[in-house]
Amino acid sequence: xxxxxxxxxxxxxxxxxxxxxxxxxxxxxxxxxxxxxxxxxxxxxxxxxxxxxxxxxxxxxxxxxxxxxxxxxxxxxxxxxxxxxxxxxxxxxxxxxxxxxxxxxxxxxxxxxxxxxxxxxxxxxxxxxxxxxxxxxxxxxxxxxxxxxxxxxxxxxxxxxxxxxx
Amino acid sequence: xxxxxxxxxxxxxxxxxxxxxxxxxxxxxxxxxxxxxxxxxxxxxxxxxxxxxxxxxxxxxxxxxxxxxxxxxxxxxxxxxxxxxxxxxxxxxxxxxxxxxxxxxxxxxxxxxxxxxxxxxxxxxxxxxxxxxxxxxxxxxxxxxxxxxxxxxxxxxxxxxxxx
Amino acid sequence: xxxxxxxxxxxxxxxxxxxxxxxxxxxxxxxxxxxxxxxxxxxxxxxxxxxxxxxxxxxxxxxxxxxxxxxxxxxxxxxxxxxxxxxxxxxxxxxxxxxxxxxxxxxxxxxxxxxxxxxxxxxxxxxxxxxxxxxxxxxxxxxxxxxxxxxxxxxxxxxxxxxxxxxxxxxxxxxxxxxxxxxxxxxxxxxxxxxxxxxxxxxxxxxxxxxxxxxxxxxxxxxxxxxxxxxxxxxxxxxxxxxxxxxxxxxxxxxxxxxxxxxxxxxxxxxxxxxxxxxxxxxxxxxxxxxxxxxxxxxxxxxxxxxxxxxxxxxxxxxxxxxxxxxxxxxxxxxxxxxxxxxxxxxxxxxxxxxxxxxxxxxxxxxxxxxxxxxxxxxxxxxxxxxxxx
Numbered sequence: 001x002x003x004x005x006x007x008x009x010x011x012x013x014x015x016x017x018x019x020x021x022x023x024x025x026x027x028x029x030x031x032x033x034x035x036x037x038x039x040x041x042x043x044x045x046x047x048x049x050x051x052x053x054x055x056x057x058x059x060x061x062x063x064x065x066x067x068x069x070x071x072x073x074x075x076x077x078x079x080x081x082x083x084x085x086x087x088x089x090x091x092x093x094x095x096x097x098x099x100x101x102x103x104x105x106x107x108x109x110x111x112x113x114x115x116x117x118x119x120x121x122x123x124x125x126x127x128x129x130x131x132x133x134x135x136x137x138x139x140x141x142x143x144x145x146x147x148x149x150x151x152x153x154x155x156x157x158x159x160x161x162x163x164x165x166x
Numbered sequence: 167x168x169x170x171x172x173x174x175x176x177x178x179x180x181x182x183x184x185x186x187x188x189x190x191x192x193x194x195x196x197x198x199x200x201x202x203x204x205x206x207x208x209x210x211x212x213x214x215x216x217x218x219x220x221x222x223x224x225x226x227x228x229x230x231x232x233x234x235x236x237x238x239x240x241x242x243x244x245x246x247x248x249x250x251x252x253x254x255x256x257x258x259x260x261x262x263x264x265x266x267x268x269x270x271x272x273x274x275x276x277x278x279x280x281x282x283x284x285x286x287x288x289x290x291x292x293x294x295x296x297x298x299x300x301x302x303x304x305x306x307x308x309x310x311x312x313x314x315x316x317x318x319x320x321x322x323x324x325x326x327x328x329x330x
Numbered sequence: 331x332x333x334x335x336x337x338x339x340x341x342x343x344x345x346x347x348x349x350x351x352x353x354x355x356x357x358x359x360x361x362x363x364x365x366x367x368x369x370x371x372x373x374x375x376x377x378x379x380x381x382x383x384x385x386x387x388x389x390x391x392x393x394x395x396x397x398x399x400x401x402x403x404x405x406x407x408x409x410x411x412x413x414x415x416x417x418x419x420x421x422x423x424x425x426x427x428x429x430x431x432x433x434x435x436x437x438x439x440x441x442x443x444x445x446x447x448x449x450x451x452x453x454x455x456x457x458x459x460x461x462x463x464x465x466x467x468x469x470x471x472x473x474x475x476x477x478x479x480x481x482x483x484x485x486x487x488x489x490x491x492x493x494x495x496x497x498x499x500x501x502x503x504x505x506x507x508x509x510x511x512x513x514x515x516x517x518x519x520x521x522x523x524x525x526x527x528x529x530x531x532x533x534x535x536x537x538x539x540x541x542x543x544x545x546x547x548x549x550x551x552x553x554x555x556x557x558x559x560x561x562x563x564x565x566x567x568x569x570x571x572x573x574x575x576x577x578x579x580x581x582x583x584x585x586x587x588x589x590x591x592x593x594x595x596x597x598x599x600x601x602x603x604x605x606x607x608x609x610x611x612x613x614x615x616x617x618x619x620x621x622x623x624x625x626x627x628x629x630x631x632x633x634x635x636x637x638x639x640x641x642x643x644x645x646x647x648x649x650x651x652x653x654x655x656x657x658x659x660x661x662x663x664x665x666x667x668x669x670x671x672x673x674x675x676x677x678x679x680x681x682x683x684x685x686x687x688x689x690x691x692x693x694x695x696x697x698x699x700x701x702x703x704x705x706x707x708x709x710x711x712x713x714x715x716x717x718x719x720x
Contacts, residue, residue, distance in 0.1 A: 025414070025653050053541050054557075056656075059667055059680040073667065075654055075682070079541060079555055082562040086654065106544025109690040117378075132371040132719060133281065134246050141280055141379055148376075148383055150280030157288045159248040165369070199346055203373055203716055204398035206350075207442070207479060214461045229346040244719075247351060247372040250343055276392065279376035300479050 002049040003028065003083070010043055029086040037089060038098040044076065044085075045103050052076040052085055055104035058111060060091075060118035064144045068092045070120055074100075091120055099125040117142040129165060136163045184322050191235075191261065192317040193223040195310070198234035200254065202241025205268035205300040209240045212303035222310055231257045236313065237290075238306075242270035243283045255290045260327035263317070265309055266292045269299045334359060339701070343372045349446060349708065350715030352689065356701070363704060366696045368689050373719040381679040385645040386412055386486055389679070394480040396681065397717045400439030400660040402431040402471075405484040407657040410565050411666040412486050415653045416646060418620065423611040424488035425567045426604045430501065431474075431483055432566075432657075433597045433604075438467050439660035439714075440590050444515060447587075447709035451528055456518055463511055466504055473497045486646055487621060488614030498605060505602050512594050520591070529583040533695040533707040536581060543694060544687035547662025549711060552589045553581030559658040570607075571600050583710040590712075620646050644674050661685050661712060683717040 007030070010017055017040045020031040032040055044052045056075040063071060074087040091097055099122040101107040111122045112131040119140035122128060130137065139146050173179050201209055213219045213227065228234040231254045243251060255264070266286050269275035272295045274284035286292060293316060296309040322328065337358045343351040351372035357365040377396070381389045393408045394401045406428055413420060420428075445460035468478040474497045475481030475490065483490055519525050535543075540553040550557060558575045560568045576592035578585030614621045622641050623634040648670030656665035662684025671677040688711045695711070696704050 025651065027654065053538075054546075055544060056663065057665060057667065057680070057682040059678075061669060061678050075665070075667070079557060082557065084654070104544070105542050105694075106687050106690065109686065110544075113686075130371075132374045134371070141376065146280075146379075148279055148379055157245065157248070157283050159245075159252050159289055162245055162249050164246065164249070200344065202351055204395055204479060207398065211461060211465070215458055216462075216465050242373065242375055244372060244374050246374065247343060250372075254344060276395075277375045277377075277380065279380055281374045281376045302478065 002081075003085075005049040006044070006047055009047055009049070010040055013043065014040055027084055027086055029088065031088045031090075034089065034091075034095075034097075038100065038103075041074075041087075041100050042103055044087075050078050050080060050083070052078045053104075054079055055100070055106045055110075056084075058107060058114055060114045060120055060142075062118065062142065062144050068095075070118065072097065072114070072120065093119075094121075096121050096123045098123055101125060116140070119143065134162050134164045136161075184320075187322060188318050188320055192314040195222075195224055195236045195263070195313065195317075196234050197224055197227050197236040197238050198231050198254070198258065199227045199229050200237055200239055200251075202239070202243065202247065203270065205240035205270070208300040208303055209238060209267065209306060212306045217303035217307060219307065219310070222307065222314070224310065231255075232259060234258060235261065236263050236265065238265045238267050239271045239286045240267040240300075242275060242277060243286050243289075244281050245283055246281075248283050248289055251286065252289055261325060263293045263313055264290055265294045265296060265313060267296045267306060267309065268301060269297060272297060275299065336364065341704075349713055352708075352713065352715055352718075354692070354704075354708075356696075356704070358701065361700045363696050363699055363701065366693045366704070368692050370689060370715070370718050373715045375720065377720045378679055378681065381676055383675060385674050386648070386676070387641075387645045389676070390484060390486075391480070391482045393681075394482050395716060396683065396720065397439070397659060397661065397664070397685070397714050398480065399442045399714050400435035401480045402435035402483065403439070403657070403659045404664060405482065406432045406566065407655070407659065407664045407666055409484045409486060410657055411653065411655040411668050412646075412648070414655050415648050415651060415668050415670055416486075418487050418615055418617070420488055420566070420615060421612050422567065422609045423492075424613045426608050427489050427493060427613065428484065428566050429568065429571070430601055430604050431481075431489075433601050434467050434470065436597050436660045437594060438464055440594060441467075443590065443709075443712045444519075447706075447712070448519065450705050450709050451525070453519065453522075453525065456515065459511065459514060463508070466507075470497060470500050470504070473500060485614065485622070487617065488612070492613050493608075498608075501601065501605050505598060505605070508598055509595070512591070516591065520588075526584060528703075528706060529587060529710070531580075532583045532699060532703050533710060534580060534582045535691070535695060539694070540581065540691075543691040545662070545691055546687070547659070547684050548586055548589045548593065549662065549688055551576065552578040552586035554579050559656055559663055563656065565655070565657060568600075571603050573600050583706055586710045647672065647674050648676070656682065659684060661688065661714065661717070664717075681720055683720065685713045685715075685717045689713050689718055 014036045017036050019033050022029055054077040056077050059073050061071040068090040070091040072089040076085045114120050116130040116132055266272045271286045294309050294312050339356045341354040343353045353369040355367045377392050393404045396404045441460040441464045445457035448456035471481045472478050475483040537554045540550050556575055556577045573596045576589045578589050623638050627634045628638050650672050652669045654667045656663045665682035667680040669678040695707050
C-alpha cells in the first residue's frame, strides 16, 4: 500500500521519471530515466510513506555489444518495514551520471568502486579517484573486453611500474 | 642437551667460528609480522597455546623490520602491496631469511588474475616455501625447522652480505 | 607565541593493529585527529572477474576466502543466492547442517574479534583464551569437512556429505562447555574499570547516521536499529529456531562490545536447538544433474559415471535472470547480486561486503578522538580486509 503511494508521488512530481516498474522473483524493481534522476532518488529517500533510507549497494553491469552499454543498479532498503527496492538506470559509454553521495553517504565509496572497475564517471562526486587498483592502472578491469590476466602476464613483474596516490 | 655435552672434561671447548655463529643464529630466529590474508590466521595460531613457536627460539614477533631476522610472507601478494614488500625487505638488517607461506605467496595460488603477483619470489629471494591453503600450524613449524637446518649448514664467507 | 603545525601520520599497510593491510592517513593536531583517510586495495585479488570464468561449483572455494575469519558464513550466502536463481529446494537435514556450520563460523569470527580487540587495547591474556576456543571449533571443522580454516563444506543443493556420529558428539560437548568460557571473558573485561574507561563514549554514532553511512550487522545494532537478516528475510529454515537479537542504545564502542558478547550466547542457543532436532533425510537435492553421485554408485552404474563427469566439468546451468540475496554474515549484511545468462558461468557476480561500508565510516567515527582511541575504534568495527578488497 505505501509502496504504491511512493510510486504515485513520484509520478505526480516527475511524470517522465519512471520508465518501467515490475516485480521479479519476489523483489520490486523500477527503471528510471536519466532526466531528473537525482531528484527522484531524493524523493525515494525522504518521502514520509516508505523512506528508503539504507543504500545497500551500487553496481554496474556491462552488456556489450548492446547499446546503451552499461546498466547501473542501486539496491535500496527501508528500515521501516524491511522491504527492498531495486532501481536501474541505463548508461552509455562515457556518459556522466549524477552522484547520489549527497543523499546517502554510503554511495561515496561505492561510486568510486564502480568508476574504478567499470569506468562509469560520476559528476558532483567529492573525491572521484581509483580505490581498489592503483593510480596508473590502465583500463577498467570488469569490462568484458579486459582480459582476465591483464597485460604482460608472461613477463616477470617489476614493482617499479606501480605508482599510487600518496 | 646443552653446551655442557661438548666440554671435553675440562672447562674449555674447541669449535669453529662458523659452527658457533650458526648455532646461535639458528636458535633465535625472530620473525617479522607480515600477515596479509588468511594464512596470517594460521601463523597467529602457531604462536599460541596449542602449537607454541617460542620453543623453537622465535620468542617474539617484532613489528619493526629493523629488529627482525625472518620475513614470513603469509598471504596473497597483490601488485599494489608489492612496493611495500620490497621496501620492508630492504629495511631488514643482514643476516635475513624469507619464508613464503601458503600457495598464494609461493606461486599465486587460486588467484590467477590481473592484480596478483604470481609468487613473491618475483620480487625478493625466498629460502623456504611452505605449500598449503592455508598450511597447518605444524607445517609452519616444519618450515621453520628447515630454515634452522639451512642456517646450520651455511658457510659464513659465502653469504651474500659478506664484506670481508 | 608558538603556532601549532599539523602532523601527517601514516598508519601504513604494514601495522600490527590494523587487522590486515588497511592504510589510514591521519592528520593530527597534537594528539587529536583532525582528518582521517582510509586507503584500501592492498589485497585486491579480482575475485569478481575470476568468478566470470568459473563454473558455479568452482566459485565456492573463492567465496571461502572473502571473510576468512568466519569462512562458512560466506559459503552460505553464495549457495543460497545460486539456489534462489536456479529455483532449487534444499532438503531439511542439509539446511540444519548449514545453520550449524554458519553459526560456528560466526562464533569463530567473534572470537578473533575479541582476541585482537583486547590485545590492541592492552588486555593481552584474552587472545590466548579466544584462540583456545577457536581451536576446538577448527577441530570440528576438520572432523566434518577435512579442513581447519576454510572448510568448503557447502555444495549447490545441499552439503558435501553427511555428519558423522563423532561430529554430533563434539558439538554436544562444545555446547555444554562454552558457557563457562564465555563467563571467563565477561569476568575479564565487562566490569573492568580500565576497559570501560577506554571504551565508553568513544566512536559514538547515532541510528540515523549509521543507516545513512550504510552500516549493517553488530555495528548498526549497537546504535539501536534492530535489523538482522535472519529475522527480516529468513533463509535456510532460520524461522524454525527461537532466538533474539541484541540491540544497544548509545552506539559507542562499549555498546558494540556488549552486542557481540550477547550474540555469542544466541548463536550457541541456535546450535543447541539445531543439533537436538536434526531431521533425518538426504543431504543433497535429488536432481540428477546437480547432485554429485557417490563413488560406489559410480563404480557400478554407467549413467552415474556420466553424471559425475558432467557435474565436475560443467555443473548446473542458470536461467537468464538476475537476483539479489543477502545473508547475515559475522560482520553484517553479506549480499550477492547474481546475473545468469543461460550458461554454466555467471555473467556478473557482485559481492556486497559489509566491511567495505564499515571502513568508509571510519573518518566519521575517528575525527575528534586521539590516536589511541583510533585503535579502539578500528577494533570495535571489526574489519577483515579480505572482504573489503575482494
